Amino acid sequence: MQSIPRWSSTLLLKGLSFQRAALVVGARQSGKTTLVRDLCPIEARYTTLDDEATLSAAKADPHFFLRQAQENCLIIDEIQKAPTLIAEVKRRIDGNNQPGQFILTGSTDYRKLPSGDQADSLTGRIFVLRLRTMTQGEILGKKPHFLEKAFNEEFPINQDIEPCSRERVYDLAIRGGYPQTIQLDCEQRALYFQSYIQSQLLYDLTRQWDLRRYKDLASLLQIFAVYSSKPLNIQEICRKISGNALTVSSYLNALEAMYLIDELPAWESKDYKIGSKTPEIFLTDSALMAHLLSIHTTDDLLSSQEKMTNEGGKLVETWAYTQLIPEVELHPLWKMHHFRNKNNQEIDFLITDEKNRKLGIEIKAAESINTDDFKHLKWFSKQVDDFRGIVLYAGKDILSFGSRLYAVPFSALWA
Incomplete structure (x- = not known):
């Protein structure tokens, strides 16, 4: 399969233009190797620590191993497997200010490993x-302009938006964005994730964190899937597995370090003391979440209204998160939060740009829209300055509901 251009390529090139090294991190099979090897924006030599002989050589003589970087940039894939190699990388770049000497990749954040105290963070020397x-926009070869235009209240005309439906959105969420799975049928995808989860849990967690209670880990990952897009409640999770907070927190930290789970912080402001401080958790790919929830086809959701309301709503919100956050991260000065207060007024995603403008986004998997869907956005718009709000829904038309509030089909994300 031909390599699909990634939005992050421009950031990688920008980082290598001024920083001595770059660290590309992300979940296993998210496309890191393809990005740095096949789509690398500069001339570089590739090596991977997934190869046992290469790993042994890197550990045995790191100084000689890094001599490969004498002239060109050296790519070291899966650097977390040899965290002591980081010290030698630091020694080399401390003696040479030339940008773009190393590209490191990791499917685990080596700085968060139990042995991470042995590795230098390379602060001030490395671009992370x-x-x-992948987002649907990347899969279709589209540019990441939706949020930028939404801040300016510039939307495509309805004729330029592909038809959207609840079934279409469910299908996209179930397929997710792992490059290897987007073309697979439901049985192939199930087999892929069975292997993927077993490899993640049994290999990475047991070797790197020495967390050996596999049944607890498997149950916890399923519970985190149930909680995806919801506020993090450690005590409630503890009750579900009859565990303690320290154990659950250690598993959560490990899964976050492996980029399988994100925490989305709550929005708060010194000027507006109106929100909760509890973060929400998200699985980092909706296809993985769907597999953990035994959602393999759209019919699994459409079979009952209860499933559409519960599992369907959380799955679509998680999928929407995976579509929005990559575009937010292309802008170093942008931030994304969720908002919730004690009166149960909430906004799924609240994005702030470099001008301190705020964009609230609500997610609705239904094909119809009404004024009640905007009540939280309308309330919030009265609390802050320079606010505009959007309800993303499974419809076909962009509609204005006044006061800088808009209903926008999901397909406008990649129009």
Whole structure:
């Protein structure tokens, strides 16, 4: 399959233009190797620590190993497997200010490993890039302009938006963004994720964190899938597995370090003391979430209204998160939060740009829209300045509901 251009390529090139090294991180199979090897924006030599002989050589004589970087940039794939190699990378770049000497990749954040105290963080010397699984816009070869235009209230005309439906959105969410799975049928995808989860849990977690209670880990990952897009409640999770907070927190930290789970912080402001501080958790790919929830086809959701309301709503919101956050991260000065207060007024995603403008986005999997869907956005718009709001829905038309509030089909994300 031909390599699909990634939005992050421009950031990687920008980082290598001024920084001595770059660290590309993300979940296993998210496309890091393809990005740095096949789509690398500069001339570089590739090596991977997934190869046992290469790994042994890197550990045995790191100084000689890094001599490969004498002239060109050296790519070292899966650097977390040899965290002591980081010290030698630091020694080399401390003696040479030339940008673009190394590109490191990691499917685990080596700085968060139990042995991470042995590895230098390379603070001030390295550009860190998070590569996520693919968005629908990337799959279709579209440019990441939706949010920028939304801040300016510039939307495509309805004729330029492909038809959208609840079934279409469910299908996209179930397929997710792992490059290897987007073309697979439901049985192939199930087999892929069975292997993927077993490899993640049994290999990475047991070797790197020495977390050996596999049944607890498997149950916890399923519970985190149930909680995806919801506020993090450690005590409630503890009750579900009869565990303690320390154990659950250690598993959560490990899964976050492996880029399988994100925490989305709550929005708060010194000027507006109106929100909760509890973060929400998200699985980092909706296809993985769908597999954990035993959602393999759209019919699994459409079979009952209860499933559409519960599992369907959380799945679509998680998928929407995976479509929005990669575009947010292309703008270093942008931030994304969720908002919730004690009166249960909430906004799924609240994005702030470099001008301190705010864009609230609500997610609705239904094909119809009404004024009640905007009540939280309308309330919030009265609390802050320079606010505009959007309800993303499975419809076909862009509609204005006044006061800088708009209903926008999901397909406008890649129009």
